[in-house]
Each structure stands twice: as C-alpha cells, then as structure tokens.
Amino acid sequence: MIYLIVSDIHSNQPALDQVLATEKADEVLFLGDIIGYGASPEYCYQKFRDLGGKGVMGNHEYGAVRPDTLVHFSENAMLGVLHSMKVLSKENLDHMQRLPETLKIGDLLLCHTMLGHPLEFPYVFPQDKDSLYLKESFQRMAKEEIQVIFTGHTHKPCIFKQLPDGSIETYKTAQGELFLDEQRYVINAGSVGQPRNGSPLAHYVLYDTKLRKVTFRSVSYDVDLAAKKIREAGLPDFLADRLYRGI
Template sequence: MKLALITDLHANREAVQSVLDHAKAQGAQRYAFLGDYVGYGADPAWVVDTVIAHVKEGAIAVGGNHDAGTTRGPSPNMRVDARRVIEWTQQQLQEHQLAFLRELPLSKVDDDMLFVHANAFAPAEWEYIQGRIEAVRSLHATPCHYTFCGHMHEPKLFHLSGTGKAGEFVPTPAVPIPVPPHRQWLVIPGSAGQPRDGNPAACYAMFDRPAQTLTFHRVPYDHEAAAQKIRQAGLPSVLADRLAHGE
C-alpha cells in the first residue's frame, strides 16, 4: 500500500490539486490528511469538500488548530492575520463543511500508525515539534512504530531506536528513505498549502508500506494564482506574498 501523507493544506486549491495529481501519478492507493485544511488561503470550501470526498473513499483525516479555530473560535495566542482569516473563513463555509471540521478527531491510530496534527503527547495543546527533544517526547507517548504529524511547515524526519538513541534527517526530495519498523519514526511531510523552508513548491510524503520506505516530494504549482485569489478576497497581502518565497 502506498499512502500519501498530506498536511497543512491551508485553503490553497492550486497547491492541493497539484499534490493530489502528483500523488496519483506516483501510485498512491490511500490518503491521509493531517489537519489545517483552512486558514491563510482563499479556497477553504473547495479544500474541505475535496478532503470530505477522499474520506468517503477511505482516506484518514484528523483536525488541526486552524480547523478547530474555525469551528470553536481562534485561540488567544493566534496571530492577528490568522485570526482575521479564520473569521473570514467562517463566512465562506456551509454547515456540512463546518460540521466536518467540527467532528474531526485530534488523532487516529491505524494498525501501528498514528496520525495527528501537532504531536502525540498533547494533541489538543498544539505544541510544535521543533526539534529532537519534542520528537522524542512524542515518540515516547505512543507505542506506534510510525507517527505522522503536521503543524510544522518544514519537512523533517526523526527516529528512535529500541535503546533510546534518537536521530533526525532533513530529507532530500524524491529520494526513498528506508524506515524499518524496528525503530520508531516520526514523519513531518511539510505543508502542502504554505511551505516555510524557503522553497515555494508544495510538500507531501509517500509511505510505501510493503517496501518500508518513505519518500518526501516537492511539487511546483501556480502560487501566483493562489496569491492573487488571496488579494482579491481582501485577506492580508502578506499571506499572498509569502507563497512566492516559501515563507
């Protein structure tokens, strides 16, 4: 089974469609969406409906902090621009779309795989996995061999051996990485809708379960079209400008 791991879609239709097309061409047989379907971008309804359609066909989906903010109100520590977009997004979604976001679980276990937006140790508190310390804490919080996280917008990979030795990688796109199950692995695919590592190309990863490999991908997309939609919607222009620079 080839499992496409897609996270932090952030209402970016152009990026999400490009990622889905690429994943299909790479032979994806199942999809996992790791949260933050809305926020920042100008196409929240299309992105939510796209995820809903995939879930009906067997995809996994968990909720992120922007999804929770849209249905329950933004958290006090959210930046002003993010809060403004959430308020705008609430007016763009229909009740069935809001209900879908409202009912998303914070985490989901499937066999020896854990899917969660932020981390395994406190999913509802939205703490970031910024480095090895947080990654190890997350891996200690689950018996699963594979943990797939979003929230961080840069692709990263961490592992923990049975003896407690931890390691990390900054992955090279399109290069398969062996991920045997005698170690625990924490995978951050990077953001599909708003990469922040200086590369504007959309991020996702493919987990090939039979081959025990993980491949990170970067997919160019029409970020100018996505940016223009943000400006036309009257959303903060900084959110449009950053797409061209992967910030």
C-alpha cells in the first residue's frame, strides 16, 4: 500500500491539484488544515471527501466549527477561517464537525499536532526535540503500539526519531527517503498550501507500507494563480505574498 500524505493545504487549490496530478498512490491521507488562509476551502474540502475522507481535525477546521476558539488565532488566520465559513457548504461544515482528533491505521497514526493534546494544537518545531508534548507523544506511542505518527501544523517538514536510550533526534528535510527501522518516529509532512520552511513549493510525503519507506517530496505549482485567487477573495495581501517566499 502506498499512501500519499498531505497536510496544511489551506484552501490552496492549485497546490493541491498539482500534488494529486503528480503522484499515484493507493490512498490519500489528510493531516488537517484543509481550509483557512487561502481562497478555495470548498473545493479542497470536497476533494478530501471525494478521495475517501480519511483525515483528522486541524486547528482551522476546529476554528470553523467552534468559532469561540478563534480568539486564539492571529488576525490573518481568523480572516481566513471566516472566509472559509462563508464559502463552505452546510453539508461540508456538518461533515467537518465529525472529523476525528486522531486516526489510527495499522501501526501508524494521523494527528494534526501531538498525541495526548490534539485539540490544544501545540506547536512543536523542528528545533523542539526537548518539547514535553513531543516526549509525551512518544510515551503514548509505546503504550498504544504506534510506530509512526504523521503530523503537520508547523508547516515545516521534519523527522523526530526516538533512539533506544529514549533520547530524541531531529532531522530537517524536505527531500529524500527514510526507511523505518524498529524505532518510533514522529514525522512532519510539511505543508502543501502554505509552506514555511523557506521553500515556495508544495510539500508532502509518501509512505510505502511494504518497504516501510517514507519519501519526502515537493513540487512547484502555479503560485501566481493561488495568490490571484486570494486577492480576488478579498483576503489580506500578506497571505498571497507569503506563498512566493515559503514563509
């Protein structure tokens, strides 16, 4: 089985379409934040459902179905969620309410952030290998027989690996292959629609369950079109401009 694993699409239709046109996979798994920031939440959410609807709640979906949580958002993020709430069909907003916090598939788990606090959405950046949230995730993985968590939220692809002595190593990467050994991993797939690792490409991963191989990939897409749609939707220029810089 080959999974295409995508995170933080953020209503970026051109980026999502480019990733789906580039990769052949048996199934597509979504790590949350399908909506928010960009211009096309309805298109992206409907595509998620049409592709099987296997995915988890991100903080932007949670903001749309629980608007009381928007007080924790930046102004640009809040404007993006309000745009999503206006554009999304009632059917897709209803569907969004039922998104799970986590989704276990065999010995892998999908979670927008860290296990144990999924709806608090803590940020664990690539440099945060000493994060208590991260350590707790690894402890829970041992108890719940999970070998790998795929996560997003920071928009920065990376690998956290727990070594036999319990310590954690970090690897920043946006390209290349990783063959999983018997250790546990938390793998951040980066962002399809609003990368923040300095690369204005759509980032994602593939996971081959037979070879136990994770492949980090990125692909260029029509940033001009995505930015144009954001401006036409009346969203802040900053949200369009940042796509060119990947920040």
